[in-house]
Amino acid sequence: MNKKIIICILVIISILFISGCNKKIEKDKTNTKNNEVKTNNNSVVLYFSATGTTKTVAQKIAKYSDSDIIEIIPKVKYTDKDLDYNSDCRANKEQNDSKSRPEIKNKIDISNYDTIYLGYPIWWGTNPKIILTLLDTYDFTGKTIIPFCTSGSTDITNSVTELRKYNSKLKILDGERFTSSTNSEYSIEKFVEKSELNKEEAVKEMKVIINNKEYIINLEDNATARKLVKMAPLELNMKDLNDNEKYYYLSEGLPVDPYKPGHIEKGDVMLFDTSCIVIFYKSFDTTFDYTKIGHIDNLPDLGSNDIKVKFEQ
Numbered sequence: 250m251n252k253k254i255i256i257c258i259l260v261i262i263s264i265l266f267i268s269g270c271n272k273k274i275e276k277d278k279t280n281t282k283n284n285e286v287k288t289n290n291n292s293v294v295l296y297f298s299a300t301g302t303t304k305t306v307a308q309k310i311a312k313y314s315d316s317d318i319i320e321i322i323p324k325v326k327y328t329d330k331d332l333d334y335n336s337d338c339r340a341n342k343e344q345n346d347s348k349s350r351p352e353i354k355n356k357i358d359i360s361n362y363d364t365i366y367l368g369y370p371i372w373w374g375t376n377p378k379i380i381l382t383l384l385d386t387y388d389f390t391g392k393t394i395i396p397f398c399t400s401g402s403t404d405i406t407n408s409v410t411e412l413r414k415y416n417s418k419l420k421i422l423d424g425e426r427f428t429s430s431t432n433s434e435y436s437i438e439k440f441v442e443k444s445e446l447n448k449e450e451a452v453k454e455m456k457v458i459i460n461n462k463e464y465i466i467n468l469e470d471n472a473t474a475r476k477l478v479k480m481a482p483l484e485l486n487m488k489d490l491n492d493n494e495k496y497y498y499l500s501e502g503l504p505v506d507p508y509k510p511g512h513i514e515k516g517d518v519m520l521f522d523t524s525c526i527v528i529f530y531k532s533f534d535t536t537f538d539y540t541k542i543g544h545i546d547n548l549p550d551l552g553s554n555d556i557k558v559k560f561e562q
């Protein structure tokens with residue numbers, strides 16, 4: 250082979266090698282986007298925002314859920330005067346008119362998405378009427394809708410109830426309200442994680458082995474229980490506290506929805522704070538906040554020693 254041909258072959262091999270490396274680098278970049286909650290579906294954030302508050306939240310949700318983002322743009326933009334809710338403004342008139350369906354300017358294609366994060370501001374306790382225009386115009390059947398809102402103080406619950414009533418065939422999760430102070434990166438990331446878990450079918454029970462004896466935890470239908478199931482199998486050395494509970498701090502936090510149970514029943518499995526799993530083996534009253542994971546029937550007194558506990562799927 251003459252020298253020129255050999256050089257040519259070497260150059261071609263080098264080009265192929267370098268382009269292969271670049272492709273790998275590109276691929277690695279897409280796999281390691283900062284702090285995204287890994288989702289295995291096609292999701293989009295669809296939002297309406299009259300003054301920009303919901304837009305800021307929508308953008309963060311899109312970032313953390315690795316979703317596309319589409320704004321719902323009204324055909325007639327809302328001016329400051331239209332939004333002056335202390336007057337007889339356009340927004341108030343629309344909210345008071347059950348037939349009002351303000352037109353949407355842009356065409357929205359949701360056909361490729363199975364998860365829709367749906368964002369809006371609260372107007373007079375519920376969603377703006379343009380959200381109903383959206384539900385009338387496009388077919389959301391078979392998709393999971395995860396609502397979120399911003400508001401001065403009103404919770405999202407009523408608007409979600411009304412959306413479910415408006416079209417009872419749709420799968421609409423509970424959703425979350427944000428304000429300018431609660432839309433931190435952390436709370437958005439937790440919301441996305443919780444929503445992704447809540448989309449899945451609930452697992453009703455999980456096996457737990459305590460001191461080599463098998464029990465069943467009847468699980469709550471919440472993101473905390475779903476996450477624990479995902480983390481199993483787990484083998485924990487649980488410490489005793491106050492002769493009534495065994496606890497263990499996991500290295501990773503779970504989604505939380507804390508409440509004050511007031512009373513603990515023997516067999517309750519709870520999450521304290523964000524990462525402390527607690528199994529109660531005595532009943533008593535409490536003033537602490539917990540997120541309930543489930544309940545073990547027939548749990549005996551576990552004694553005051555530290556114990557080995559295996560959680561299995």
Ligand SMILES: Cc1cc2nc3c(=O)[nH]c(=O)nc-3n(C[C@H](O)[C@H](O)[C@H](O)COP(=O)(O)O)c2cc1C
Binds near residue numbers: 301304369400401
């Ligand atoms: C017509 C109108 C009605 C509103 N009604 C409520 C309400 O019932 N409860 C509440 O907490 N905030 C209410 N707000 C405040 C908005 O929900 C809040 O400012 C929201 O974050 C605005 O979102 P945006 O900037 O994305 O449009 C209302 C605002 C307007 C313009």
